[in-house]
Amino acid sequence: xxxxxxxxxxxxxxxxxxxxxxxxxxxxxxxxxxxxxxxxxxxxxxxxxxxxxxxxxxxxxxxxxxxxxxxxxxxxxxxxxxxxxxxxxxxxxxxxxxxxxxxxxxxxxxxxxxxxxxx
Numbered sequence: 001x002x003x004x005x006x007x008x009x010x011x012x013x014x015x016x017x018x019x020x021x022x023x024x025x026x027x028x029x030x031x032x033x034x035x036x037x038x039x040x041x042x043x044x045x046x047x048x049x050x051x052x053x054x055x056x057x058x059x060x061x062x063x064x065x066x067x068x069x070x071x072x073x074x075x076x077x078x079x080x081x082x083x084x085x086x087x088x089x090x091x092x093x094x095x096x097x098x099x100x101x102x103x104x105x106x107x108x109x110x111x112x113x114x115x116x117x118x119x
Contacts, residue, residue: 004050008057011036 015032018024024031040046046054072079079086 001049001053004047004053007050008036008053011039 012029012032014035015030016028018031019026019028
């Protein structure tokens, strides 16, 4: 279990290094997640222990938002100054996410065979 937790954290670290080195405007953990995904594709599946570690992390995901919440409260003065652009960005990004999700679901639903739809 510790081996796979180390693997996840190493993928995140490599992603951080790659983003810092390349200057890509993408979060390092996202690049690390892509690296892990490619590794799992090459391996051909998800090992049971890795699945167990990932499930444990997902079960306790809400705890990982505590530092972000503290950071927001720490900088609430900045939010008071720029509430309009922040609110607009939140609303527009939420609506775009909903729209893209709906289009992808519609496209995927159209491209399934009748046997796949029945389950």
